[in-house]
Amino acid sequence: MQINVNTDNTIDKHQGLDEHVENVVNSSIGRFSDQVTRVDVHLSNEVKEKKADGGQSCMMEARVAGYAPVVVHEHAADLHQAVQNAGGKLARALDSALGRLQDKNKHTSPVVDDPLSDKHLTDS
8 A cells, every 4th residue: 555645835745744644544544454555644824924823734535445435534733633633544444435335346237047947848
């Protein structure tokens, strides 16, 4: 699973931030790593001032093979908290989305071989 971290120009991107995001994503949705191909994380400060309080935003978009992307948004006063909360939301959203996908696959009628269907019965 590939994890991409993107920030707007109001967020100071550094290695510690990338590591925090990767740790949160892996701990939150690691169990889905076989189905999720990529997670794009977008971090921003909605107030648009670096020293402003609050307005930290985290958007996570998980790309799932054979399914529409799953997207969650979270806002918090602290960027790390926004990332943590978004990770939890993404885990719940993937649980729901992939559960529906599995249920859909389980409810499709399996083809049953009917031994009588190939026989041609003739009345005498």
